[in-house]
Amino acid sequence: MVLMNPVISKLTGKLVVLASASPRRLEILTNVGLRFEVVPSWFKETLDKRLFKTPHEYAVETAKQKALEVAKRMPFKHLKTPDIVIGADTVVTVDGLILEKPVDKQDAYRMLSRLSGKEHSVFTGVAIILCHEKEDEEIDYQVIDFYEETKVKFADLSDDLLWEYINSGEPMDKAGGYGIQALGGMLVEYVHGDFLNVVGFPLNQFCKKLGLIFSPPGSLTHNSTQTSPQGSAEPQGINDPAAPDLTSRATMQMQNVREHETEDSKEKLCKMIELMDGFKASKVLFTASKLRVFDVLRSSKTGELQAEDVAQEIKASMKGTERLLEACVSLGLLQRTGKQYANTAMSRHFLLSDGPLSLQGYIQHCNELVWPLFTHLETAVREGTNQHEKAFGKTSNNLFQDAYYSRHEVKLRFMKAMHSIARVSGRDVATAFDLSKYKTACDLGGCTGAMAYEFAKAHPGLSVTMFDLPKVIEMSGHFRPHDADDRVSFVAGDFFKDELPKADVYILARILHDWSDEKVHILLSKIAKACSPGCAVLVSEIFLDEDRKGPSRGLLQALSMTEGRQRSASEYSLLLKSHGFTAAQVKHTHNLLDAILFCDCGAATSFGCETCYRSPQ
């Protein structure tokens, strides 16, 4: 018997297409009464997994590409336009690895023994493509996507059992090398989450999503009315004798749609207000930092002060101080009990000038340098140039030599800014990859050495040479940590002109984005020349999403850049590839900077390359 799901019934009369040849997905959807055509996708599953922050993003993107390929092909090859195309992709992940379908029995054995005795995750990404034919016969594709995660634990599996299972042939066409719905069920100790998700399709969430598309929250669920995804009401079922009064139902429906729209527009308004006031919030943070409000509160005996005491300490007016403190409370930078103000955990963490993770240096840089540049944004956009001259009355052909290092206090401020970001992100960058096989590293443009010290701390066998312009090296002593490691040494030079120190790993942290492709090629060719076979290059930057739609931190920074540009991980990979470096591993650290490790494994050993895992050549 088929239990007629009211949501599934909404699809009656529509051309629904499943863009998958998987018999398991076909069975799951047929069992709930869905009528559909199967058009297997021609999309090759070749997306570079390393470019995705999480396995589910990879699965969702693959599902989306599979479904879009079918949706776009059908009007030409099949001469009909589907209403809905469903795509799905299932991956298994364990120990940070994505397991796909095994290529042979040995591969299946490797996968299954990795899963033995452990919990792993099964992710299915699903994409629902709604195809709308427009008046000009163009087709509009609306994509709704989601994913489901289920945790599965395997029992400890003996080699005999594994080989018996592998020889049954079942693992070969299945992600992770097993099928839970058949013999593979014997391997499983427990399942947490949607079982059908492990089989290949998260039916429950799929139905919920269809419910949201065809009957958004608040609308009537009676199957004789329907709300389109855009929110317009469409009364149906005129001939249904059991249907209640259609006019009042349609009116209620419209009311619900309007409520929904009101909620939606309120959310949009909040977002707009946040954007309009964003600059005020930044300036409050900059000013409170510059006036040392957070340090003053910390150094009081009880950690809290009244507004008048703060005003006295920072030598400012009572009225202005009170307004500033109140604004800080509203932004979560301070807390207030009665008349007493105190730091919040966030400000204790990042805003005390001597804290290990202090962002004070960077905040002052934003206030004194980035802020004036942004006040000329309109001209910068019109002219396509950096507004250094307008903001500071000086041209800057070379950002570092002409702008940052022209005056002592500006140089110090810039170095403090770099230092604070390197302190906050350095540990995550330094520990992003296993560098234990390397003995020497060179941090090119290492500034204060903060990143170099983090690398030395994270890798006990590594000596790090910090290389930067002479004007920087002469001041780096100011930033030397009290427990400075003597495996860090300093060399002065210009990386475009001078010979680079020899090293096994070259670190480029926030260097390449400052330069045009042309300059990047000059620097990379110098690194390639200094490199011996087997050496590596570690690039750490904000990586733009591949579609350049985010992260906004990177795209906003680009607006005040001079000759440089922000790039995606694959753009960096292309630049390095032309100098013989292969992108080996990508790490999204969830901190301020991400990282890619490139290797020059042209002369890999007969065992293959341990960094990029390429087979022997």
Ligand SMILES: C[S@@+](CC[C@H](N)C(=O)[O-])C[C@H]1O[C@@H](n2cnc3c(N)ncnc32)[C@H](O)[C@@H]1O
């Ligand atoms: C954006 S900062 C990055 C600092 C550091 N790598 C970090 O992540 O904190 C760029 C660094 O490159 C250095 N630099 C710029 N041009 C250089 C050159 N021609 N030779 C050597 N270093 C240079 C600057 O002095 C500065 O320290």
